[in-house]
Amino acid sequence: MAGHSHWAGIKHKKGRADKERSKIFSKLSREITVAAKLGDKDPGMNPRLRTAIQAAKQANMPKDNISRAISKSEMNSNKNYESLRYEGFGPSNIALIIETLTDNKNRSVSSIRTVLQKNGGRLGETGSTAHMFSNCGVIHIKKENIQEEEIFEMAINAGAKDCINSENVFEVITKKEDFYKIKTEIEKKITTLNYSSIEWRPLNYIDLTQDNSKKLLEVLSELEELDDVQNIFTNANLKNLQ
Secondary structure: OOOOOEOHHHHHHHOOOHHHHHHHHHHHHHHHHHHHHHOOOOHHHOHHHHHHHHHHHHOOOOHHHHHHHHHHHHHOOOOOOEEEEEEEEOHHHOEEEEEEEEOOHHHHHHHHHHHHHHOOOEEOOOOOOHHHEEEEEEEEEEHHHOOHHHHHHHHHHHOOOEEEEOOOEEEEEEEHHHHHHHHHHHHOOOOOOOEEEEEEEEOOOEOOOHHHHHHHHHHHHHHHHOOOEEEEEEOEOHHHHO
């Protein structure tokens, strides 16, 4: 699971219909297109593109979809997507960080504000919730792929902040700016990573009652339905919501 603050970590357990699967593919395709547009079309030379393709493969996106998404980076030369972050609060004053890739800032902010307000939340100013989180790189390696001593030594030598022995994986934590460099180093030894991404991890987690958990899940689901929204992070302890 991608951290207990990241909605992506639990949504796949909710039983996705074809429509919802299509929505996930659309978001992954957008990230691939933007990554290819901003850098090299060769994943080997473009760490962001490589990470986006890996995420798409983990979601079982067909190879043709991935190829089309890369090709779109040349065709949509006059369509520019911006990476924008919105901060706000959900029910029970739970902190939210919402990452978007959008070609229409006004549409994004308006739709996010509407979802939050109708569910008892609100959109905040930039910085209103970011101080409650740490922006870091996260890499998961399956335990059967490497020995504990080996991954700890590799993580230290590459400059990682931490290496944690979790239930089923070794979790390497990096500074945001070191993420792609450290990931590339680890990939020299391990070709298949279980998960890798840049996340917003809360400094403190908040436990919710069952009723408040249900309300938060509804808000997260509605936000996830918005085309422009790529990632959602919260300081609620999502481990208890599954």
